[in-house]
Amino acid sequence: MAGSVPVELLAHLRRARDVADRNYAEPLDLAGLAAAAGVSKYHFLRCFAAEYGETPMQYVTRRRIERATDLLRATNLTVTEVCGLVGYSSLGSFSQRFTELVGMSPSEYQRTQAGARIPGCFVFMLGLNSAIPEKPSEPAGAYRRTDDDTIEEGP
Template identity: 90%
Template sequence: MTIAQVPIELLPHLRRARDVADRNYAEPLDLAGLAAAAGVSKYHFLRCFAAEYGETPMQYVTRRRIERAADLLRATNLTVTEVCGLVGYASLGSFSRRFAELVGVSPSRYQRTQAGPRIPGCFVFMLGLNSAIPEKHAGPPPPYRRTDRDDEEEP
């Protein structure tokens, strides 16, 4: 099936299923559940999703999990085992193997090579995964700007 063969009226349904995968990447996801979110049979969903996005739904979920893991390893001081669980993997071995396949290095090596300030893990757990770590494309926070009020004393 080529991209031209995906019915245009199915595209919003495919996007809805992809949004579900993006929001719930850390939870157990399966083909049947994503197909249900799209409102079509799982085999039709699988064919159309792959034709439209160039990868199967589960490849997409895996890629999102690994992207998020890379964000966490780069921005926090969480251990590889903690990150593994936070992004939805039950097996550290499976996580490490998949991470190395997609990123090119092991998660621990990737974490060691990333420089910069790290968010403490307790902060991540306290506020929740999605609110504590911005997506990698969100950009840095705006710079602090000093104001005249900084010099005022508290009453």
């Protein structure tokens, strides 16, 4: 679908997408994202969907669920805590969206993930974005459990 959006608008769409990526845990709406792009919300909606293949709110939902999978895999946070950390105020809505996108409930997903987990207090102390790597193999800035059961920053 790329190419159907005017070239001069692409940087504006990327700016709005970056806002969504940085602020996924905050309340986001179409009007706010359109304002970040500097265009009307309906024009933004059409152009974003044409360029990225999903609406802005579908994109935000997908990013939130991706981040939730990271948290459920890498921490010992509860599903309810993860729900709030990724921007959902309703556990039911979070669980429904998670199940639709991942194919299993958040609780099931968390049970299937093996390995050491970062303690939730560490996540809250350092802040969500600095404590949990977005990809399991992320080398720089990643955290790992040592032999003495402490957490240290990776190579």
